[in-house]
Amino acid sequence: MVVGWLRGRPIMEKILIANAIVILIGAIGGTYFTRRLEGQSGVALTLIFLASGLGITILANWLVLRATFRPLVEISRAMESIHKGELHQRVADKSSDPVLRSLSQSFNEMLVRLENESRQYSTRLFDSIEEERRRIGRELHDETSQTLAAVLISLDLAEKALSRCGPPEVVQRVATSKSLISHTIEQLKLLVYDLRPVMLDDFGLVPALRWYIQSHLEGVGPTIVTEFDDEGQRLPGNVETGLYRIAQDTLTNAVRHAQASKVVVRLETKSGFASLAVIDNGVGFDPGEAIYRGNHRGLGLLSVKERVELLDGTLNIESAPGRGTRVYVVIPLAQGRQS
Ligand SMILES: Nc1ncnc2c1ncn2[C@@H]1O[C@H](COP(=O)(O)OP(=O)(O)OP(=O)(O)O)[C@@H](O)[C@H]1O
Numbered sequence: 253m254v255v256g257w258l259r260g261r262p263i264m265e266k267i268l269i270a271n272a273i274v275i276l277i278g279a280i281g282g283t284y285f286t287r288r289l290e291g292q293s294g295v296a297l298t299l300i301f302l303a304s305g306l307g308i309t310i311l312a313n314w315l316v317l318r319a320t321f322r323p324l325v326e327i328s329r330a331m332e333s334i335h336k337g338e339l340h341q342r343v344a345d346k347s348s349d350p351v352l353r354s355l356s357q358s359f360n361e362m363l364v365r366l367e368n369e370s371r372q373y374s375t376r377l378f379d380s381i382e383e384e385r386r387r388i389g390r391e392l393h394d395e396t397s398q399t400l401a402a403v404l405i406s407l408d409l410a411e412k413a414l415s416r417c418g419p420p421e422v423v424q425r426v427a428t429s430k431s432l433i434s435h436t437i438e439q440l441k442l443l444v445y446d447l448r449p450v451m452l453d454d455f456g457l458v459p460a461l462r463w464y465i466q467s468h469l470e471g472v473g474p475t476i477v478t479e480f481d482d483e484g485q486r487l488p489g490n491v492e493t494g495l496y497r498i499a500q501d502t503l504t505n506a507v508r509h510a511q512a513s514k515v516v517v518r519l520e521t522k523s524g525f526a527s528l529a530v531i532d533n534g535v536g537f538d539p540g541e542a543i544y545r546g547n548h549r550g551l552g553l554l555s556v557k558e559r560v561e562l563l564d565g566t567l568n569i570e571s572a573p574g575r576g577t578r579v580y581v582v583i584p585l586a587q588g589r590q591s
């Protein structure tokens with residue numbers, strides 16, 4: 253009962269009580285032993301009392317402080333994880349000390365708020381990036397491409413008119429300008445698709461991924477093997493966008509960094525989940541180190557991690573130097589926003 257009552261006291265009181273008990277034991281024990289050991293050397297007796305008094309004080313304080321400050325050690329560990337970007341960490345707030353319990357609770361509440369805010373911020377950020385890509389794509393397609401097409405028609409007319417009586421040098425210049433404009437129109441088309449493939453909105457994830465692989469990755473390095481279980485199925489808009497960007501980042505990584513001869517990309521949808529696996533047989537790497545925010549390297553894996561978290565999914569990267577890499581993402585479909 254006394255121990256239970258003691259546990260519930262604030263830190264200051266615990267330390268004061270522990271020290272008062274030590275002094276009490278010292279005073280009673282000292283008086284008792286002084287009486288019993290009368291006649292013995294005063295110096296030896298003083299040394300014995302001093303040593304045992306110090307020993308007991310240090311031990312009692314150490315026991316009380318160790319038990320009391322354990323929650324602080326937990327908070328410090330949680331802070332280290334949070335520093336690495338693991339905002340879902342929580343501290344167990346079962347300390348018997350009311351001050352520390354309230355500290356742990358406030359710390360956890362702060363984490364919940366931080367996690368929610370970070371989530372809202374990332375959602376807004378990714379949404380606005382997609383919206384901005386759509387807007388720039390539309391602008392390039394509707395304005396710039398149309399203007400260039402009109403210029404091409406004018407040049408065509410000019411070429412026809414000049415071909416009858418114009419100086420050959422001018423005719424040649426007009427022909428060169430025409431082919432430059434045609435080339436720029438083609439480049440713009442690619443850029444517009446790169447910004448956000450229209451087929452992602454119109455036909456869904458699989459056609460968009462096929463287009464990305466064919467136009468960007470085939471013939472530049474490893475053989476890309478696609479295993480898509482359902483070509484026509486549409487997923488919620490945010491899941492399609494998220495998985496498309498995740499596949500883009502992980503496939504590009506496999507082609508750029510892995511020195512692999514083969515990369516498999518697998519997309520499956522079943523029992524309320526969509527899963528994406530990108531597997532290469534390349535050099536591998538240390539995912540923990542690469543994804544850690546503090547190393548100022550790439551942003552690809554970090555954004556993959558954040559996208560997966562926003563979709564309430566799970567990300568699993570299995571890799572080790574020399575053993576290839578397997579990135580596996582599972583997204584629950586019930587969570588998806590239809591957008
Ligand atoms: N499949 C892989 N095989 C080998 N190394 C990889 C693979 N994927 C990632 N890495 C390593 O992890 C690092 C971090 O990858 P991440 O995608 O975050 O950044 P990045 O590709 O360097 O730059 P960014 O994606 O921002 O253009 C890479 O620089 C590379 O060293």
Ligand SMILES: [Mg+2]
Nearest residue numbers: 505550552553
């Ligand atoms: Mg990358």
